[in-house]
Amino acid sequence: MADITDPFVRFMDVQKSYDGETLVVKNLQLDIAKGEFLTLLGPSGSGKTTCLMMLAGFESPTHGEIILDGVPISNVPPHKRGIGMVFQNYALFPHMSVAENVGYPLKVRGMGRDEMHRRVRRVLDMVELGHLGGRRPAQLSGGQQQRVALARALVFEPALVLLDEPLGALDKNLREQMQYELKHIHETLGVTMVYVTHDQTEALTMSDRIAVFDDGIIQQLAAPSTLYEEPGNSFVAQFIGENNRLLGTVEAVDGQECRVRADSGDVIHALDVRTTGVGGRTELSLRPERVSINPGAGTTPNILPAEVLEVIYVGDHIRSRMKVCGHDDFIVKVPNWAGHVHLRQGEQVEIGWFASDCRALDA
Amino acid sequence: MATAESAAPPDDGILRTNDGVPLKTTLRRVNRRQKMVALGLVLPLFLFILVTFLAPIGMMLFRAVDNPVIQEQIPRTVALLNETWDGESVPDDAVFDVLAEEMIQQYKVREIAKVGTRLNYEQGGLRSLITKTARNIAHRAEPPWKDAFIAIDERWGQPETWGIIQNAAPRYTLSFFLAALDLRYDWQGNIVEQPEYEQIYVKMFVRTMWISGLVTVLCVALGFPVAYLLATLPMRQSNILMILVLLPFWTSLLVRTTSWIVLLQTEGVLNDIMVWIGILSDEGRVQMIYNQLGTIIAMTHILLPFMVLPIYSVMKTISPSHMRAARSLGATPPRAFWDVYVPQTLPGIGAGSILVFILSVGYYITPALVGGRTGQLISNFIAYHMQKSLNWGLAAALGALLLLGVLVLYWLYNRLIGVDKMKFG
Numbered sequence: 001m002a003d004i005t006d007p008f009v010r011f012m013d014v015q016k017s018y019d020g021e022t023l024v025v026k027n028l029q030l031d032i033a034k035g036e037f038l039t040l041l042g043p044s045g046s047g048k049t050t051c052l053m054m055l056a057g058f059e060s061p062t063h064g065e066i067i068l069d070g071v072p073i074s075n076v077p078p079h080k081r082g083i084g085m086v087f088q089n090y091a092l093f094p095h096m097s098v099a100e101n102v103g104y105p106l107k108v109r110g111m112g113r114d115e116m117h118r119r120v121r122r123v124l125d126m127v128e129l130g131h132l133g134g135r136r137p138a139q140l141s142g143g144q145q146q147r148v149a150l151a152r153a154l155v156f157e158p159a160l161v162l163l164d165e166p167l168g169a170l171d172k173n174l175r176e177q178m179q180y181e182l183k184h185i186h187e188t189l190g191v192t193m194v195y196v197t198h199d200q201t202e203a204l205t206m207s208d209r210i211a212v213f214d215d216g217i218i219q220q221l222a223a224p225s226t227l228y229e230e231p232g233n234s235f236v237a238q239f240i241g242e243n244n245r246l247l248g249t250v251e252a253v254d255g256q257e258c259r260v261r262a263d264s265g266d267v268i269h270a271l272d273v274r275t276t277g278v279g280g281r282t283e284l285s286l287r288p289e290r291v292s293i294n295p296g297a298g299t300t301p302n303i304l305p306a307e308v309l310e311v312i313y314v315g316d317h318i319r320s321r322m323k324v325c326g327h328d329d330f331i332v333k334v335p336n337w338a339g340h341v342h343l344r345q346g347e348q349v350e351i352g353w354f355a356s357d358c359r360a361l362d363a
Numbered sequence: 364m365a366t367a368e369s370a371a372p373p374d375d376g377i378l379r380t381n382d383g384v385p386l387k388t389t390l391r392r393v394n395r396r397q398k399m400v401a402l403g404l405v406l407p408l409f410l411f412i413l414v415t416f417l418a419p420i421g422m423m424l425f426r427a428v429d430n431p432v433i434q435e436q437i438p439r440t441v442a443l444l445n446e447t448w449d450g451e452s453v454p455d456d457a458v459f460d461v462l463a464e465e466m467i468q469q470y471k472v473r474e475i476a477k478v479g480t481r482l483n484y485e486q487g488g489l490r491s492l493i494t495k496t497a498r499n500i501a502h503r504a505e506p507p508w509k510d511a512f513i514a515i516d517e518r519w520g521q522p523e524t525w526g527i528i529q530n531a532a533p534r535y536t537l538s539f540f541l542a543a544l545d546l547r548y549d550w551q552g553n554i555v556e557q558p559e560y561e562q563i564y565v566k567m568f569v570r571t572m573w574i575s576g577l578v579t580v581l582c583v584a585l586g587f588p589v590a591y592l593l594a595t596l597p598m599r600q601s602n603i604l605m606i607l608v609l610l611p612f613w614t615s616l617l618v619r620t621t622s623w624i625v626l627l628q629t630e631g632v633l634n635d636i637m638v639w640i641g642i643l644s645d646e647g648r649v650q651m652i653y654n655q656l657g658t659i660i661a662m663t664h665i666l667l668p669f670m671v672l673p674i675y676s677v678m679k680t681i682s683p684s685h686m687r688a689a690r691s692l693g694a695t696p697p698r699a700f701w702d703v704y705v706p707q708t709l710p711g712i713g714a715g716s717i718l719v720f721i722l723s724v725g726y727y728i729t730p731a732l733v734g735g736r737t738g739q740l741i742s743n744f745i746a747y748h749m750q751k752s753l754n755w756g757l758a759a760a761l762g763a764l765l766l767l768g769v770l771v772l773y774w775l776y777n778r779l780i781g782v783d784k785m786k787f788g
Contacts (some may be wrong), residue, residue, distance in 0.1 A: 056691055057690075058690075077690075077696075084691070085687055091688035093707075095707055099767060157695065
């Protein structure tokens, strides 16, 4: 966050409670740069939507202040904030045509008819719906409705656009297509977008930065690649991408590396990211695609015996569930290329990985 | 794959199943059972509606034009009158002879009063003329009948009387409908207005429509906020409110109406309170019941749930995110409410309005109890003619006009808003 010198949006010590007993958002500090695509990612009930609603003005912070473009906005009502918003179920007005829906923000701003028509047309063309302006929202497909909602949130040229799980109701193919379109629109217009989702793929493909929420706290705020490759704690490791967990106790720390005695008794060399020192419990995080099978002695610092419990053909890779260190939910992904290892169920193999791929996190 | 050589169906462009039966025939056969089941399920209700609803309405419409009395009681007189009378002078002796014969005959079987009653609808005083004449010629008077009749009452010597008999004679007549519209046939068969002092029904129709419209508007004004609260309050509070809305449904209509009497009468609670506070003097108590005001207040109260429930059920389906969306797009809260929320409640307002309006147009008990003289509606007059005056033809004609009015309204509603947009719940 230190890299943002002039934040466009700044959450300062924001806390939110609905009932006075529990905090939904705990002491939030978050800076968003101008033109950034920031995703709030987290399971439901993690406080991410509440943050978005506070930014939009539909909820007010119990404590703290939100600053938009240098101005504290706690006392500014939603309709004066000038923030575009796309809602979860689009919230298109069913009694208005598509063009009327998109023109609505211009109408309430008292814009003249000609100018209004021109801008509605332009933004509808941008989302490739220029020919459907006369239809009612109910006559459109889910994807088209989604674009109308987006067009409506962009037409009055807000500097900040909030998107609340906008793709949740679409089927998988459409969702992927819309992800790219959204990304392109973001790049073309250069607006700041804050995107809320619980879908990590969506977050990874679209965002400049992702704030992973859990329990009202930002667990980690980083670029997608950093989040995936270097998760800061076990929640992030578990939540982003597929992850193997091995539990153990730290036996020795040597600079960046540490030696961990797994509960099964095996010794594992790992990267010390967040352990509590020698004698502390730790959770090791290891991505399934970073494991090699029958690596050969000496090639990797960690070599452990494993039993193949299940082999699943997925297409681009072969997925295998193995029993390792007493855990029978250890997943290994073998890329499907010409020379790949053919695993058989019940087979005993050896698996290995580098210490740098295995991150020792908090237990 | 089977080759189709052996049993190749004729290539006539008709789609067939594998055994050569046209596809449509097979489909019909398959669907027939489902259709029979559906019919069987609907049939009892359909028969019930036919017997208890459609048939009575048909009979009522028929009775509004049905006019058998004159034809049955004095058929030959009517026939002769139609044949020989020039419509201007006093009829021939022959007409009097036949009439006397038929009158005596009907007098003996005590049926002649029916003729009098029927003719009396057309012009007051004719009932007594008929009964007086019949009694007279049956007991005392002698032929020649023409002179005898005119001697009994000089009206028999006036063509007007005969014109009225002739106009009242046809088997089917519009005269009940004319009466319901404050019109009548004069003795020459022209349609003219009723005399001023007998014109009441058009005024009644207008009053009924006006009061119904006012009650509908009041119900929208009072029901909309309640429905809004019902739809937006948290579950617990809205359930309590819902019970309060439904409570009137669980109380007898009579109880509710009489409680308004207790509240509003001149010696009632409301007047007492106002006198006690000092707004009114004891002599200046306001008459709030047994007049139009009483009818309007009590009907609005009783019909309110019929407005609240459809509006509520529509509001319940409006996503709260619509209002939020409108506000995020720059609309002030009142503007968002007016632009986005209210239009979406229109189907509910429409349904509630048409329900309340139709119910109040035909409302009977409440106006009868609290309406006094100025608060009576058209249905009170229909009941009067059904029960007191026994002029069922007129009652039926009034009812038919009411039905027509409602249908026209429904048609208009359908043209303007669309019945398919209406939501009752």
